[in-house]
Amino acid sequence: MQLRGGNGHGTLCQMTQISPALQAKEPRRVKARFIAPLAVVLVFVMGVFTVAILRVEANIRDQDIAERTAAVEKLFVQKLDKDTNLMLATMRALMTNPSIERAFRDLDRPALTRQLGPLFASLRDKHRITHLYFTGPDLINLYRFHSPDEFGDEIDRLTTIKAKERQDAVHGLELGSLGTLTLRLVMPWQRDGRVIGYLEIGEEIEHLIGEIGESLSVDMLVLVDKRMVLPEQWQRGQALMKRGGSWERFASHVALAQTTDRLPATLDDPTLQNLLTGRTAEIEDQGRSLHLAAVPLRDAGQRHIGDLVVIRDITAMKSAFQWSIVAVTTIGLLAAIGMIGVFYLALDRVERDYRRQHDLERQLLRVNAEYGRILQLEKLSALGTMVGSIAHQLNNPLVGVVSLAQLAERGVDDPARTREMLREIRSAGEDCHAFVKRMLAFSKVSRFDSKPTPMAELIEDTVLLFRQTENRNLPVEVKLPDEPVVLTIDPILIRHALFNLLVNAARATTDNGAIVITVEREDEPAQGRPGWSLAVTDHGQGMPPEVLEKIFVPFYTTHSDGTGLGLPVVQHVALLHGGQVSASSESGHGTRIAIWLPTSLPDSAENKSRTS
Numbered sequence: 285m286q287l288r289g290g291n292g293h294g295t296l297c298q299m300t301q302i303s304p305a306l307q308a309k310e311p312r313r314v315k316a317r318f319i320a321p322l323a324v325v326l327v328f329v330m331g332v333f334t335v336a337i338l339r340v341e342a343n344i345r346d347q348d349i350a351e352r353t354a355a356v357e358k359l360f361v362q363k364l365d366k367d368t369n370l371m372l373a374t375m376r377a378l379m380t381n382p383s384i385e386r387a388f389r390d391l392d393r394p395a396l397t398r399q400l401g402p403l404f405a406s407l408r409d410k411h412r413i414t415h416l417y418f419t420g421p422d423l424i425n426l427y428r429f430h431s432p433d434e435f436g437d438e439i440d441r442l443t444t445i446k447a448k449e450r451q452d453a454v455h456g457l458e459l460g461s462l463g464t465l466t467l468r469l470v471m472p473w474q475r476d477g478r479v480i481g482y483l484e485i486g487e488e489i490e491h492l493i494g495e496i497g498e499s500l501s502v503d504m505l506v507l508v509d510k511r512m513v514l515p516e517q518w519q520r521g522q523a524l525m526k527r528g529g530s531w532e533r534f535a536s537h538v539a540l541a542q543t544t545d546r547l548p549a550t551l552d553d554p555t556l557q558n559l560l561t562g563r564t565a566e567i568e569d570q571g572r573s574l575h576l577a578a579v580p581l582r583d584a585g586q587r588h589i590g591d592l593v594v595i596r597d598i599t600a601m602k603s604a605f606q607w608s609i610v611a612v613t614t615i616g617l618l619a620a621i622g623m624i625g626v627f628y629l630a631l632d633r634v635e636r637d638y639r640r641q642h643d644l645e646r647q648l649l650r651v652n653a654e655y656g657r658i659l660q661l662e663k664l665s666a667l668g669t670m671v672g673s674i675a676h677q678l679n680n681p682l683v684g685v686v687s688l689a690q691l692a693e694r695g696v697d698d699p700a701r702t703r704e705m706l707r708e709i710r711s712a713g714e715d716c717h718a719f720v721k722r723m724l725a726f727s728k729v730s731r732f733d734s735k736p737t738p739m740a741e742l743i744e745d746t747v748l749l750f751r752q753t754e755n756r757n758l759p760v761e762v763k764l765p766d767e768p769v770v771l772t773i774d775p776i777l778i779r780h781a782l783f784n785l786l787v788n789a790a791r792a793t794t795d796n797g798a799i800v801i802t803v804e805r806e807d808e809p810a811q812g813r814p815g816w817s818l819a820v821t822d823h824g825q826g827m828p829p830e831v832l833e834k835i836f837v838p839f840y841t842t843h844s845d846g847t848g849l850g851l852p853v854v855q856h857v858a859l860l861h862g863g864q865v866s867a868s869s870e871s872g873h874g875t876r877i878a879i880w881l882p883t884s885l886p887d888s889a890e891n892k893s894r895t896s
């Protein structure tokens with residue numbers, strides 16, 4: 285059996301310091317603390333993410349309609365310019381023809397019909413030219429090829445008046461008498477510095493709207509301000525073009541041309557007004573989503589006569605976006621659920637560990653408290669033993685002293701007997717004195733003065749001292765390492781401890797068994813600190829387990845004349861050096877008691893050494 289004495293309850297003491305703080309704490313609900321805020325954060329992040337995607341989608345749509353509207357504007361101008369150039373080339377070609385010039389000068393309408401009738405028919409059929417005018421220098425119309433029966437009236441349209449004013453070619457959009465929008469080019473015909481008249485070519489722009497709409501994948505709607513056209517004229521124009529538009533459809537505007545068969549039913553006045561202020565609008569029409577914007581339409585005099593409404597079908601785009609939002613949100617949701625799940629599991633583990641740790645701490649607290657109580661009981665019982673032992677140790681000689689004194693009183697006439705009695709009394713008194721001295725020696729052990737000490741010499745001195753007190757001349761073997769061992773210790777205390785061990789070993793040795801002293805390098809078993817062991821082994825009677833477990837209790841002794849302070853002193857000395865004592869014994873086979881000393885002294889021991 286083996287027993288270890290020393291500061292083994294240090295860990296418990298540390299626990300006792302930490303635990304009161306923890307005592308009040310209940311195990312935290314880690315999951316509840318983290319999962320709910322995490323879920324809120326994730327929902328918030330997903331909300332922000334979805335709003336961001338919706339805004340991006342709206343931006344993309346706005347950008348798309350803005351780009352298309354700009355393209356419509358540009359393409360419209362380009363097409364007008366291109367057609368104007370075509371008309372200009374045609375006009376110049378006509379003006380270089382002497383027979384046409386002659387017919388014009390001579391106001392010869394039949395000659396003009398002959399000369400230009402087939403050409404106009406071809407221009408109308410192949411190049412969509414709808415108007416060709418020959419007008420005199422006084423702006424009185426000579427010939428309208430698209431309506432030959434109407435002539436002799438004064439042309440008061442802006443393009444013609446401007447061409448006369450500037451004496452140069454003028455072109456631009458103009459509203460016709462039938463409420464149609466026409467691109468017109470008017471050019472003065474000059475010969476020898478004199479204007480002989482004006483030539484005018486025009487085309488309806490409806491086909492341009494169709495071409496632009498087709499090339500940009502949008503629908504177009506030409507709206508004209510109602511103040512610019514008379515309802516009856518507009519109705520006539522609609523009938524002529526075989527269109528079924530309604531004058532009442534919008535309050536302020538009327539449709540002149542459009543690329544769709546049917547105007548969106550949801551395009552109402554408020555939406556239109558919105559568009560006319562430069563904003564975009566989004567409407568739903570028969571399951572389609574339409575995005576609308578408007579471009580101002582100006583005539584040859586730069587008057588704002590109406591607007592070109594661009595209609596973009598965004599049904600496919602919107603549903604693609606909706607799908608991607610649904611997909612992204614679903615993936616995000618699944619990722620969030622996964623994340624929360626992983627966190628839940630991780631936190632569940634943390635919470636379980638935390639609870640386990642908490643339970644352990646509580647258990648430890650309980651054990652610690654119980655240990656404290658046991659320690660207290662042990663102390664009290666040791667105190668009881670100590671008081672009993674002191675009383676016993678002092679009572680025996682005192683009883684002897686009292687009875688001897690009584691005997692001496694009675695035999696006072698016999699001086700020899702009285703002297704013997706007095707000697708006995710003195711011997712009892714000396715026993716008491718010796719006992720008290722040993723107790724005083726025990727109390728002085730706490731004084732500590734360390735210095736580097738060669739162990740071989742220390743052991744040799746102690747064995748010499750031991751030999752003087754021991755008369756059986758028991759063999760003592762000393763086993764030291766080959767190299768000299770010098771330890772920083774208090775030599776007086778260690779010598780005292782070693783002496784105690786030798787006395788105990790000698791007392792337990794009944795035959796002539798050798799006592800062995802060994803010094804060995806040994807690491808501390810618990811913490812692995814480097815150190816040395818100084819052990820005394822005997823081959824004596826040994827100890828049963830019930831004795832072995834009490835040998836470090838002060839005043840515990842199995843000898844009638846023992847004080848039971850020998851081994852407690854040894855343990856105390858070892859503790860002062862930051863070491864410990866271990867004992868192993870087997871009944872009938874001997875005992876080994878070892879003092880383990882660290883290579884370097886702990887701070888507390890050094891401080892004691894300095895202050896002592």
Ligand SMILES: Nc1ncnc2c1ncn2[C@@H]1O[C@H](COP(=O)(O)OP(=O)(O)OP(=O)(O)O)[C@@H](O)[C@H]1O
Nearest residue numbers: 788789792826841842843846847848849850851875
């Ligand atoms: N080497 C040993 N072999 C067997 N028993 C021992 C040995 N050393 C100590 N003991 C037992 O341990 C008890 C306590 O020893 P300790 O040295 O503390 O006191 P003691 O020897 O009884 O008294 P004192 O040391 O005052 O003479 C002893 O009474 C003895 O029973």
Ligand SMILES: [Mg+2]
Nearest residue numbers: 784788850851
């Ligand atoms: Mg002893």
